[in-house]
Amino acid sequence: MASTVVIGNRVLLENGHISPAAITVKDGIIVDIKAGQECRTDRAHGEAFQVIDGGDLLIMPGIVDSHVHVNEPGRTDWEGYETATKAAAAGGITTIVDMPLNSIPSTTTMDAFDIKLKHAQGQCHVDVAFWGGVVPGNQLELRPMIKAGIAGFKCFLIFSGVDEFPHVTEDDLHLAMKQLQGTDSVLLFHAEVDGTAPDVSSMDANEYETFLKSRPCSMENEAIKLLARLCLQYKVPCHIVHLSSAEALPIIQDARAQGAPLTVETCHHYLTLAAEKIPNGATQYKCCPPIREQTNQDKLWEAIRKGDIDMVVSDHSPCTANLKLLEKGDFMAAWGGISSLQFGLSLFWSNAVQHGFSLQDLHRLMCEQTTKLCGLSNRKGAIKVGMDADFVVWDPESHLKIEKRMIEHKNKVTPYEGMTVQGVVHKTIVRGNIVYERGVFSPQPLGQFLFRNQEQSKQVDTAKL
Secondary structure (H helix, E strand, O other), rough: OOEEEEEEEEEEEOOOOEEEEEEEEEOOOEEEEEEHHHHHHHHHHHHEEEEOOOOOOOOEEEEEEEEEOOOOOOOOEEEEEEEHHHHHHHHEEEEEOOOOOOOOOOEHHHHHHHHHHHHHHOOOOOOEEEEEEEEOOOOOHHHHHHHHHOOOOEEEOOOOOOOOOOOOHHHHHHHHHHHHOOOOEEEEEEEOOOOOOOOOOOOOOHHHHHHHHHHHHHHHHEEEHHHHHHHHHHOOOEEEOOOOOOOHHHHHHHHHHHHOOEEEEHHHHHHHHHHHHOOOOOOOOOOOOOOOOOHHHHHHHHHHOOOOOOOEEEOOOOOOOHHOOOOOOOOOOOOOEEOOHHHHHHHHHHHHHOOOHHHHHHHHHHHHHHHHHHOOOOOOOOOOOOOOOOOEEEEEEEEEEHHHOOOOOOOOOOOOOOOEEEEEEEEEEEEOOOEEEEEEOOOOOOOOEOOOOOOOEEEEOOHHH
């Protein structure tokens, strides 16, 4: 690969400073960084190097979204690797980590992992890592999957929504966590349990309030009490996905104070949308756990400010339009999931500005911490010599209106249609290659597979799988 120099007047460097810089890239890796006004003389390299000039746009590390449901194979009509990774590239995301469901088979065995790699091969416009799953009876599959480079494992404490990914009991968790002890892997929890929700069968299923009451905060709180106890017992790194209940924050704080290696994420929809503003029948807003009230959202933002929430992700969970039951408007029967992958950077920044957060905060929450979670911090998440040359070139000051015609993910159903957001992506660069520029994608998918704590990406020879 020819060498490239990426230059710009506003580059977010490893030390958090934003300054002019020239970044030299060779074979996809950052090999030199010159910062300060004098770096602009590196334009002279144009004779020998490809030059990518960001001008006055902001250049920062590419976003790493560690919570994405691609659904291929098995439910590719919901979402596939080509469309998901195009949506990611259009949103300044250079790495996604694919969840083990809702694909068929779910990624709960080595055989299923191999099948997933075969289907993803040659389709990815950004780099992709993979989560595995913990389900009843698969504990002996975990260590082989760790050896193969799986990023970690997700489990459900409640019905997952699909029969092929059953939820676990506490006994199942003991077996799994014994296997994970002594490894650097992480166990991710969909933290809701049955047993604390009121009966809403007599209420109107078209009213959002009915669905909200059916998934109260207590379902999350009780689940987080359980996982915090197990995290302390086994000292296996644990991670709470898509936290929506601010009531659970004291439980998390207490567990951490006792030494639990526990991290937590929340999502763009919990930080952007509020229950009071969701129209009845608008099932595009349904997700699990649900979007809660504005007062709850305010507490989530404060928890981010204090460091009690480590990262912000999309939980991109698409489905076909018919499964959302948009015409019927039945919140109780519609599929639960929000599609936001392409717009996560702009959604977060729009709200972060209003709450007094900085670009450095955005970098920490959407690049550094997500990268650390999935074991890729030796390669991703920072502009630093030796790291992959992954960048998003964007305008944090400009605005755009989200319209259906610009949506790259397969099914164009999202609660954000019609919303005006702040932050416009101009270019996305993966390992020195421009994979997206102003609505145009690279002719060939250039993404690679990523494996936890391995130095090099792999383009897997599917003939050997």
